[in-house]
Amino acid sequence: MENIIIVRYGEVALKRLNKKFFEDKLVGQIQHALSDLEGIRVYKAHSRIYVDPVGYDIQDIIDRLKKIFGIVSLSAAKRFEADMDRIKEAALKELEDRIARDNSIKTFKAETRRGDKKFPLQSPEISRDVGAYLLQNIDNISVDVHNPDVIIYTEVRDKAFVFSDKTDGFGGLPLGTNGKALLLLSGGIDSPVAGWLVAKRGVEIEAMHFHSFPFTSDRSREKVNDLARILSIYCGKIKLYFINLLPIQKEINEKCPKGEMTILSRRFMMKIAERVGRENNCDALITGESIGQVASQTIKGLYVTNESVEMPIFRPLIAMDKVDIVNLAKEIGTYETSILPFEDCCTVFLPKHPVTQPRLHRILESEERLDVEGLINEVINSMEVETITFDD
Ligand code: ATP
Ligand code: MG
Secondary structure (H helix, E strand, O other): OEEEEEEEEOHHHOOHHHHHHHHHHHHHHHHHHOOOOOOOEEEEEOOEEEEEOOOOOHHHHHHHHOOOOOEEEEEEEEEEOOOHHHHHHHHHHHHHHHHHHOOOOOEEEEEEEEOOOOOOOOHHHHHHHHHHHHHHHOOOOEEOOOOOOEEEEEEEOOOEEEEOOOEEOOOOOOOOOOOEEEEEOOOOOHHHHHHHHHHOOOOEEEEEEEEOOOOOOHHHHHHHHHHHHHHHHHHOOEEEEEEEOHHHHHHHHHHOOHHHHHHHHHHHHHHHHHHHHHHOOOOOEEOOOOOOOOOOOOHHHHHHHHOOOOOOEEOOOOOOOHHHHHHHHHHHOOHHHHOOOOOOHHHHOOOOOOOOOOOHHHHHHHHHOOOHHHHHHHHHHOOEEEEEOOOO
């Protein structure tokens, strides 16, 4: 009997022609995540991926793999020659082990999937035999088909597999299957979650942060690095661009109505991101905007922001409530870093009365007072770039 990890992915979501491409990408991601474990085997069979742990810690492997996009669930299983006696024996061992770890377990259910139609028994018969055998051999246990404490799964394919736990993955699609986008990454709660959600659809991520040094500190920059590092657990290497927005903010402050500061700087952010994104093969921008969350995130504000660029802007949080965004931030591990109280570039020149219902023609008039091209070139020329990975 050998240990094997079963990795399931959402095959229904995969269109036929793409299937092999997705599977190969996913195998590649898994191999990459385990690349330090020499001799480990990862391979594809029966629309699953199998990982042979060859003696490495199984829980550690599962903990790493559950963060890989495209994986729906994982199970640590026992694998052996398909034979009814051995199946019963493995099922008994599995349930005994579970009870040894958790003595509140009082009920179980046996479930079977038979992929090998040549196996002499059909699935319901296998479940019945396994169930009967477990009842005979374990005291104080009973069957509950509706709400069991444990499900003992048997799968019969070229070999037999027995397991009882399923760890959920995040689903989604393997990274690198859907191009690349540039995330506007502030130090806040929302933008890391927005980037994570788009990455979950298989999109590679680069990130851009705007600061107002020396009004914003090195510590706030370090915080953005930390957020990118957490994202890179899921997203792989992240190229992170730093842009100093201060020269632009000063110009706006001097030449335009005070209330337009936020909307004008947001348009600059988009234009700069579009320019740099285009040069680096990104085909969309991502922001953490959500309708009505702050003064600038009115529909009119979003419209005027949109009109600054041609590149599509993805806003995966657009209709989400803050509590749900916060819960997701906690789940992916960015929340604690996001709430650290460091200054943000946008607060430096925050107007007392921001325009919340901007009109495009008025904003365009204000922009005419600025050397938009010159300013954009100036800040891009002094851009800094770092490559972030989580094992740094
Ligand atoms: P967040 O929690 O992501 O900071 P927010 O609720 O504070 O968002 P805004 O400040 O209006 O909202 O920012 C909206 C979006 O604009 C952010 O989610 C982010 O994508 C982008 N953004 C804002 N400030 C910056 C910045 N300093 N650098 C990069 N992107 C930014
Ligand atoms: Mg913010």
